[in-house]
Amino acid sequence: xxxxxxAIATVTVGSGGAASIDxxxxxxxxxDLLVKLSARSNGSGGYDFQNMFVKIxxxxxxxxxxxxxxxxxxxxxxxxxxIYTTALNYPLSTSNTFNNMELYxxxxxxSNNKSISIDAxxxxxxxxxxxxLQAGLWSNTNAxxxxxxxxxxxxxxxxxxxxxxxIKNS
Amino acid sequence: xxxxxxxxxxxTLSTTASSIEFTSISGSYTDLVxxxxxxxxxxxxxxxxxxxxxxxxxSSTYLLGDGSAASxxxxxxxxxxxxxxxxxxxxxxxxxxxxxxNTTTNKTTLTRLNTPSGYVVANVGLWRSTSxxxxxxxxxxxNFxxxxxxxxxxIKAA
Numbered sequence: 001x002x003x004x005x006x007a008i009a010t011v012t013v014g015s016g017g018a019a020s021i022d023x024x025x026x027x028x029x030x031x032d033l034l035v036k037l038s039a040r041s042n043g044s045g046g047y048d049f050q051n052m053f054v055k056i057x058x059x060x061x062x063x064x065x066x067x068x069x070x071x072x073x074x075x076x077x078x079x080x081x082x083i084y085t086t087a088l089n090y091p092l093s094t095s096n097t098f099n100n101m102e103l104y105x106x107x108x109x110x111s112n113n114k115s116i117s118i119d120a121x122x123x124x125x126x127x128x129x130x131x132x133l134q135a136g137l138w139s140n141t142n143a144x145x146x147x148x149x150x151x152x153x154x155x156x157x158x159x160x161x162x163x164x165x166x167i168k169n170s
Numbered sequence: 171x172x173x174x175x176x177x178x179x180x181x182t183l184s185t186t187a188s189s190i191e192f193t194s195i196s197g198s199y200t201d202l203v204x205x206x207x208x209x210x211x212x213x214x215x216x217x218x219x220x221x222x223x224x225x226x227x228x229s230s231t232y233l234l235g236d237g238s239a240a241s242x243x244x245x246x247x248x249x250x251x252x253x254x255x256x257x258x259x260x261x262x263x264x265x266x267x268x269x270x271x272n273t274t275t276n277k278t279t280l281t282r283l284n285t286p287s288g289y290v291v292a293n294v295g296l297w298r299s300t301s302x303x304x305x306x307x308x309x310x311x312x313n314f315x316x317x318x319x320x321x322x323x324x325i326k327a328a
Contacts, residue, residue, distance in 0.1 A: 005175035031321065032205065068235025068290040077235030077290065106207035106262045112317060115207060115260040117284045133235070137260065137286030169180045169321040
């Protein structure tokens, strides 16, 4: 039987950091896509964690998201545009601690809008932590050919990494 | 390297239907993953049933975000595993069914259900049966619309 769960590409950020992590020219030979990401930024800010935005086909337009979030003391829910997660470790986090994130894109080639399943966590040896479940929607009927990520401030630091997998249903 | 993640079957609707069923599931895998993406005729609940068991042998607990608040609830002694609602936009779910073919333990499910215009849900389900799972029926209280697609994958531990 053919391989149905296949690594398409991996990006590992080098010593100079990277403003974004991008997967381009995604082949149209799978049914679903899965991204597994572990990242940290060097940005500054006053919040416990940083936001990380998701680009589809090179832009954040037409994206929206809905969260279910726990921070170690309470749970909450909210929605916003575009698609981003609130669970990215940065210099306020425990050193050498990177977030963990998984995004599942079912039917990424379909001619319908695309719903996305997102789970992300940012653990921290401090009072604050962040666990987030998200429903994403890309209101666009084009096939997904590019997926990218960038922190709202600063760059991804060295050792941040992401792998794009393709999954076939036959 | 042996293939450890295999598609078992896919069902893509060409017309509306209230349920989709995977039957004759072999016991040759360790775990199952059910992936669904689609839309429905009106907002109401999705639910799972195994091996055509209509007894009051199912329960489930959900953790929910609706965009303004987080909440949790549960159903017990039901004839299905209630998941939560899909709405008329595009939705998805990913359901993990681990150790599905053992004949010693009751079966549990872990589902992430995403209704982008409504809900983010994590749901755990229980089927109080030690039978191996050989069929899975996923239903909607109204209808799945055409283009809705469900795929059942099998995962082998070795």
